[in-house]
Amino acid sequence: MADIQLPDALLVKNYVEGDENALTVLINRHQSKIFGFIYSKISDRDISNDIFQDTFIKVIKTLKSKSYNEEGKFLPWVMRIAHNLIIDHYRKNKKMPMFRETEEFSIFSIMSDDSLTIENKIIREQVEIDLKKLIEELPADQKEVLIMRMYQDMSFKEISEITGVSINTALGRMRYALMNIRKVIDKHQIILTN
Numbered sequence: 001m002a003d004i005q006l007p008d009a010l011l012v013k014n015y016v017e018g019d020e021n022a023l024t025v026l027i028n029r030h031q032s033k034i035f036g037f038i039y040s041k042i043s044d045r046d047i048s049n050d051i052f053q054d055t056f057i058k059v060i061k062t063l064k065s066k067s068y069n070e071e072g073k074f075l076p077w078v079m080r081i082a083h084n085l086i087i088d089h090y091r092k093n094k095k096m097p098m099f100r101e102t103e104e105f106s107i108f109s110i111m112s113d114d115s116l117t118i119e120n121k122i123i124r125e126q127v128e129i130d131l132k133k134l135i136e137e138l139p140a141d142q143k144e145v146l147i148m149r150m151y152q153d154m155s156f157k158e159i160s161e162i163t164g165v166s167i168n169t170a171l172g173r174m175r176y177a178l179m180n181i182r183k184v185i186d187k188h189q190i191i192l193t194n
Contacts, residue, residue, distance in 0.1 A: 006022075006025070008026060008029075008074035008075065009074065011023075011025055011026050012026070012063065012068065012074055015063055016063055016064075016066060016068075023060070023063075026074065027056060030074075030075055030078065031052075033075070033079075034052060034055065034075075034078060034079060034082055035048060035049075035052050036152065037079060037082060037083075037148075037152060038051050038052055038055075038082050038086060040147060040151060040152060041086045042086065042089070047089065051082065051085050051086060051089060052082070054085050055078060055081050055082045055085055056078075058081050058085075059078055059081065073161065076158060076161035076162055079158075079161075079162045080161070080162055080164065083162055083163070134181050134184055134185070135147075135181070137180075137184065138177050138180055138181070141163075141173050142173045142174075142176050142177035142180065143177065144163065144173075145159055145163070145170050145173040145174050145177065146173075146174060146177040146178075148162070148163075149174055156170045156171055156174070
């Protein structure tokens with residue numbers, strides 16, 4: 001139980017030195033965030049599980065080969081591996097990701113009123129459908145940053161580490177994504193409120 005409080009860097013060091021349990025602690029610690037990231041891109045539980053397992057196979061191989069350079073960035077490093085495997089998955093299947101509404105993934109969750117009338121429920125569903133269409137029209141790099149920021153509640157620092165771009169580039173992509181959505185809303189006079 002005391003292992004749970006150990007920092008990632010020490011757990012990585014312990015695992016490299018032969019403590020198999022250290023990897024279990026790391027996986028348990030970061031499992032939900034990594035799997036949630038994968039699932040938000042794939043929207044298929046079985047494929048997401050496969051990519052999650054492949055991610056940790058790569059992590060294990062890298063750690064066992066002692067080629068991991070510990071800089072206190074274990075989670076962003078693992079997220080980058082997962083990100084690359086997601087890209088590989090889409091390249092292999094030659095299709096672009098499609099984001100579906102699920103209980104875990106709701107477009108901006110604009111309305112949080114639990115006592116919605118039937119009319120408000122229909123309006124809310126239409127707003128979410130319209131917003132989803134707008135997001136899907138964004139360029140891939142802008143869409144990726146917007147989803148990481150809005151749905152996965154990631155900081156721009158985390159986004160920059162996972163995508164491999166500077167924080168300013170991530171900020172710029174978010175800014176352009178919002179500007180592009182606003183332009184389309186203004187052009188087509190779309191109303192996104194009830």
